[in-house]
Amino acid sequence: MASEGSPTKREKVLRALEELGRRLVEQIEAGQFPSIELPSRSTTNIRYDPELRQYVLGDKRVRRTAANIRHLRPLMHLVWAAYFSHELVRSWKTTTLRDVYYSAQAYGFAFKDQQESNNIVVDLESVIGFPREDFNIFPEERSSVFGDLTVEYTVPGYEGKRLNLTSHPDGMMIGPALANAKFVDVRADKVIAIEKGGLFTRFIEERVHERYNAILIHTAGQAPRATRYFIRRLHEELGLDVYILTDGDPWGMHIAMVIISGSAEAAHLRGLTTPDAKWIGVWATDIVKYKLPSDPLTDIDIKRLHELERDPRYSGELWQREIRAFLKHKRKSELEAFSRYGLTYIVDEYLPDKLGE
Amino acid sequence: MASEGSPTKREKVLRALEELGRRLVEQIEAGQFPSIELPSRSTTNIRYDPELRQYVLGDKRVRRTAANIRHLRPLMHLVWAAYFSHELVRSWKTTTLRDVYYSAQAYGFAFKDQQESNNIVVDLESVIGFPREDFNIFPEERSSVFGDLTVEYTVPGYEGKRLNLTSHPDGMMIGPALANAKFVDVRADKVIAIEKGGLFTRFIEERVHERYNAILIHTAGQAPRATRYFIRRLHEELGLDVYILTDGDPWGMHIAMVIISGSAEAAHLRGLTTPDAKWIGVWATDIVKYKLPSDPLTDIDIKRLHELERDPRYSGELWQREIRAFLKHKRKSELEAFSRYGLTYIVDEYLPDKLGE
Numbered sequence: 001m002a003s004e005g006s007p008t009k010r011e012k013v014l015r016a017l018e019e020l021g022r023r024l025v026e027q028i029e030a031g032q033f034p035s036i037e038l039p040s041r042s043t044t045n046i047r048y049d050p051e052l053r054q055y056v057l058g059d060k061r062v063r064r065t066a067a068n069i070r071h072l073r074p075l076m077h078l079v080w081a082a083y084f085s086h087e088l089v090r091s092w093k094t095t096t097l098r099d100v101y102y103s104a105q106a107y108g109f110a111f112k113d114q115q116e117s118n119n120i121v122v123d124l125e126s127v128i129g130f131p132r133e134d135f136n137i138f139p140e141e142r143s144s145v146f147g148d149l150t151v152e153y154t155v156p157g158y159e160g161k162r163l164n165l166t167s168h169p170d171g172m173m174i175g176p177a178l179a180n181a182k183f184v185d186v187r188a189d190k191v192i193a194i195e196k197g198g199l200f201t202r203f204i205e206e207r208v209h210e211r212y213n214a215i216l217i218h219t220a221g222q223a224p225r226a227t228r229y230f231i232r233r234l235h236e237e238l239g240l241d242v243y244i245l246t247d248g249d250p251w252g253m254h255i256a257m258v259i260i261s262g263s264a265e266a267a268h269l270r271g272l273t274t275p276d277a278k279w280i281g282v283w284a285t286d287i288v289k290y291k292l293p294s295d296p297l298t299d300i301d302i303k304r305l306h307e308l309e310r311d312p313r314y315s316g317e318l319w320q321r322e323i324r325a326f327l328k329h330k331r332k333s334e335l336e337a338f339s340r341y342g343l344t345y346i347v348d349e350y351l352p353d354k355l356g357e
Numbered sequence: 358m359a360s361e362g363s364p365t366k367r368e369k370v371l372r373a374l375e376e377l378g379r380r381l382v383e384q385i386e387a388g389q390f391p392s393i394e395l396p397s398r399s400t401t402n403i404r405y406d407p408e409l410r411q412y413v414l415g416d417k418r419v420r421r422t423a424a425n426i427r428h429l430r431p432l433m434h435l436v437w438a439a440y441f442s443h444e445l446v447r448s449w450k451t452t453t454l455r456d457v458y459y460s461a462q463a464y465g466f467a468f469k470d471q472q473e474s475n476n477i478v479v480d481l482e483s484v485i486g487f488p489r490e491d492f493n494i495f496p497e498e499r500s501s502v503f504g505d506l507t508v509e510y511t512v513p514g515y516e517g518k519r520l521n522l523t524s525h526p527d528g529m530m531i532g533p534a535l536a537n538a539k540f541v542d543v544r545a546d547k548v549i550a551i552e553k554g555g556l557f558t559r560f561i562e563e564r565v566h567e568r569y570n571a572i573l574i575h576t577a578g579q580a581p582r583a584t585r586y587f588i589r590r591l592h593e594e595l596g597l598d599v600y601i602l603t604d605g606d607p608w609g610m611h612i613a614m615v616i617i618s619g620s621a622e623a624a625h626l627r628g629l630t631t632p633d634a635k636w637i638g639v640w641a642t643d644i645v646k647y648k649l650p651s652d653p654l655t656d657i658d659i660k661r662l663h664e665l666e667r668d669p670r671y672s673g674e675l676w677q678r679e680i681r682a683f684l685k686h687k688r689k690s691e692l693e694a695f696s697r698y699g700l701t702y703i704v705d706e707y708l709p710d711k712l713g714e
Contacts (some may be wrong), residue, residue, distance in 0.1 A: 061465035093562055093700055096555035098693040104649060105697035111648075140554045142528050144499070157564070158526050167524060170532030171513050173501050175558055177526035197497045198453035201532055205450055207514070293459060293467075338454045343450055 008154070013135055015129040017086040023193045024079065032071060035065035036078060037269055038083065040125045046267045048312035053260070053275035055313075057126075057265035058283050062248040077120040078127070079141070080107060085124060085135035089355065092156050094136040094176045097121060126268035133179065133226045142173035143227040146204050147215030151181035167202055171218060179226040186215075186238050190355075191231060192279075195246040195255055195273050199335050199346070205348040212355065223259055225272055231259060248282030249297070249332035250304040253322070261313040278356040280317075282327035287333045290350065293340050294331035301332060316355075365383035365511070366535070369448060370492055373485040374443040380539060383434065393435060394580070396482045396625055399614050403624045405669035410617070410632035412624035412670075414483070434477040437464060441588040442492035444479060449513050451493040451533045454478060490536065490583045500584040501528035501563050504572030505545050506591075508538035526561055536583040543572075543595050547712075548588060550634075552603040552612055556692050557701070563704040571713065572597065580616055582629055588616060589631045599631050600712065605639030606654070606689035607661040607668035610679070636675075637711040641682035644690045649687035649705065658689060659709040 024034045030302040039045070049056045058124060064075040082102060084294040088095060095103070104110055113116040117171045120339070121132050128135075150164045155177045162184060165172055174177065193216045201217035203209070209216055215234060234240045244259055246252030256279035262272050287294050297305075307313045309323050327331070338346040364372070381391045396402070397417040405415045421432040431686055441460060445452060452460070462469055468474040476491050485492075507521045512534045519541055522529055529535065549571045551557045557575035560566070566573055566692040572591060576584060590595045603609030613636035619629055644651050654662075665671045665679050683689070695703035 023590075092553075094558055095696075095700060096553075096693065098691065099696045099700065102693050102696040103700065105650060105701045138555065138558065142501070142527075142554055155526055163524055167520055168529045169500075169510060169512055169534035170530040172525045172529055173527040175527030196453075197499055198451075198456060198495065201451055201495065239367060273604060280609075293462060334455065336453065336459050339452075339456045339459040341458065342463045343452060343460065 007133060009130075009231070010154075013128070013130050014086065014089055016130065017082050017089070017135070020082050020127060021086075021221075023080075025123045033065050033067035034075070035063050035067070035071075036127060037063045038123060041122070041126060041268060046264055048065075050272075050312075053171050053313075054257060054262045054270075054272075055264045056271045057267050059163060064086065074120065074123070075107075075297065077111070077116075078123050080109075081120045081124045082127075082213070084139070084340040085132075088136040094138050096138060096140060097132075100137060122265075122268075128209065129228070130268070131225055131266070131269050131272060133176075133229065138176060138226060139172045141220060143223055144200070145174055145175045145178070145219050145230070146200070147191075147209045148186065148213075149183060149215055149238075150185040151178065152184045153177055153181050155180070165215070166209065169178050171200065171204070171216075174217075174224075174227050175231055176226070179230055183233070183237055186240070188213050188215045189239060190214045190243060191234050191239040192225070192351075193219050193231060193242065193244045193259060194335075195219055195221060199245075202343070203347065206344060210346055211347075212351065219255060219259070227268070228259055228262070228272045228274070232271065233276070234246050235274050235276060240250055243278035243280045244277055245281055245335060246279070247332070247334045248284060248287055248292070248294075248337075249334075250301055250308055250323075250326065252282065253319070254304075254307065257308075257313055259298040263339065280357070281350070282333055282335060282337075284322045284329060284331075287331055287348075288325075288329060290338070292337040294333040294337065296333055297326065298331045302327065302330070358587075366487075366491060367451075369410070370485070370487050371443065372498050373444055373487065374439050374492070374669070377439050377484060378436075378443075383573070384652070386417040390422050390424035391432070392420050392428075395433065397479060397626060398479070398483060403621055405667075409627075409630075411619045411630045412621045423636075431477065431480070433466075434468070434473075435480050437461070437466075437689055438477045438481045442489075442494070445493040449493075451495050453488075454499060457494060457511075457524065462649070464659050476578075479625075480624075484530060486590075486626070488586070488623070488629060490533075490586065493533065495533060495583060496581050498577060498579075498581045500531045500577050500580055501557070501575045502530040502531055502535070502572065502587070503557070504548075506540060506572055506595075507542040508535065509541045510534055510538050512537070513637045518642055522567065522572070528557065528561070528573075531574075531584050531587055531630070535579060537589055540590070542595055543597070545570050545572045545597060545658050547571045547598040547600060548574060548591050549708075550576050550588060550599065550601045551692075552576055552578060553692050554608060556602070560704065563701060565704055565708070569708065576612060577617070578637070579612055582623070585616055585619070585629045585631070586664040587712045589629065589636070592631050592633060599634035600637045601634055602638055602692060604631060604691045604693075605644055605649070605651075607640060607641065607665055607683065607692075608677075610636065610665065614665075614676075615671055620695075637714070639690055639692060639694075641679045641688075643707075644688055645653075645686060645700070647695070649690040651694065654683065654687045654689055659684065659687070705708060 027034045031306045045058040045060040244256040384391045396414040402415040402417040421428045543664040
């Protein structure tokens with residue numbers, strides 16, 4: 001969140017896109033073939049940074065130049081994507097990757113397929129260093145939020161309008177407007193992010209937001225990047241502790257990990273991770289400790305656990321212990337499994353146990 | 358929506374569940390084996406009712422009686438489900454089908470699998486004539502809404518609180534609280550339901566709610582039943598016209614049809630359909646008329662179209678014409694395809710064309 005006077009993120013994005021265009025014009029005016037340099041995203045240039053606790057790109061860079069006929073097409077696409085994104089941000093319009101793919105035709109060319117169009121958007125991210133949500137290309141997926149936080153919108157038609165995020169007891173969507181809203185006032189001292197929608201609703205009904213002074217977030221499976229950015233802002237700007245509750249299986253663990261340390265695909269980006277966030281369950285050891293109903297791990301689950309075991313993001317003691325416990329007991333449990341002790345057990349017993357740890 | 362003095366839906370559901378229990382007790386006190394009669398949901402008992410414009414069950418009924426040892430297990434499950442649902446409604450708790458499955462273990466028995474537990478919930482729906490959302494068993498899926506409608510909540514902690522559904526520019530979740538809120542004041546004169554989330558957000562940004570005086574609903578694919586009920590209420594209680602926008606393929610058509618005429622699986626229920634709602638596109642004929650970028654239909658798409666062709670819900674002239682057009686041109690187009698004419702074309706040109714038809 002920008003303080004008075006310093007540029008907003010929107011302004012920074014607009015400037016970065018304009019700067020890209022200015023460099024190209026300068027090259028042309030200097031009689032040079034225009035070119036754009038960007039960090040290489042090849043796997044050999046991706047490494048884990050233990051300080052940042054996320055994947056980052058190394059020093060290898062690639063250049064797209066109009067002097068090379070094979071570069072002309074991706075260079076043109078990249079310049080168009082920058083122009084199109086600038087238009088989006090300037091006019092406060094948001095769009096999707098699918099829309100970008102079709103929009104090319106409004107400009108007299110066509111992408112070969114969705115993959116080609118998606119790649120260009122990632123190229124643009126790595127050139128200007130902002131995730132695509134910051135230049136208004138959002139995914140279809142949406143998470144939702146509920147809790148005692150008052151925000152002030154910055155989108156057109158809503159400038160200066162404030163809303164407390166407990167106003168609607170079914171929860172509010174985390175979309176473009178909320179991602180960029182100012183945080184005005186917060187009573188909560190923590191964030192609890194939950195994988196499942198049914199449980200998010202139950203937590204609201206059981207007044208977890210009041211009893212545990214928490215902002216509740218429904219990730220809806222893997223959290224979209226706008227939601228990961230929102231969670232990071234809650235931690236960085238407001239100092240809230242972040243706790244993550246998922247199903248007790250390798251996929252649930254990884255939902256938590258992507259909030260904590262991001263993904264290799266986003267190695268070219270900063271500002272989407274919350275390394276201090278804590279995965280509080282369902283742990284493999286909880287399945288035993290709480291005698292939860294469980295299902296056997298599938299071969300795919302086990303293969304995935306072995307992958308995670310070697311993944312540098314999972315090198316911490318807790319993660320290694322839980323991966324070993326999964327592989328030992330070969331069982332998994334969903335969050336709903338706590339209902340075997342009654343519907344409120346997870347809120348009355350499990351949650352305080354885990355927050356206390 | 359109940360007027361002052363008449364029972365609310367919540368009260369009706371509680372009474373229906375209590376009445377079920379009372380009948381069982383009376384049977385036992387009269388020295389009879391307790392039994393429950395329910396309409397048969399076998400396919401031979403499902404027929405299409407052209408008056409109601411939905412599937413309904415015929416007169417065939419089945420009886421579960423404690424006098425038959427093979428009935429004991431499903432009878433016990435059904436009685437438990439009724440008790441559990443009564444507890445949920447009485448205590449204002451909502452839950453999910455997955456939670457119901459696990460909750461049995463809190464009562465000392467276990468369902469064989471999720472399917473057995475799901476079936477019992479449908480049995481209970483058909484006995485009391487209310488969808489499971491009315492006895493507080495909700496799916497994971499959530500749609501969202503945005504528009505000039507002021508609601509008054511009835512859930513605990515929010516009684517009497519009002520909110521205008523334009524308060525949050527990313528949209529509000531349609532969950533248990535909104536499904537049962539009172540409609541206090543509406544400015545909109547129509548509902549536009551949209552399959553895709555990106556487009557829902559674009560419509561808000563393009564002020565479709567103001568320009569076309571509409572409440573916008575994001576169905577998020579197939580609309581959950583709470584959303585179908587919400588749409589019906591907007592039509593029945595407030596007299597709003599309902600328009601549905603989906604991708605131009607058999608799956609999009611069917612998203613619209615399930616809002617309009619429901620599904621065969623819900624033949625035992627009333628009150629979830631909006632027969633007067635209109636599917637306004639993307640039609641097969643629009644793909645040609647608007648020269649949309651399109652993809653070839655797959656074999657599965659074509660098989661599905663032949664199924665729909667014979668489905669009584671699709672007997673109307675528009676539907677048959679569009680099915681024939683799909684089968685003739687063998688192409689499909691997504692809503693995003695309109696972006697080939699620029700991002701606002703769908704709002705500036707296509708939408709007024711279709712609303713005018």
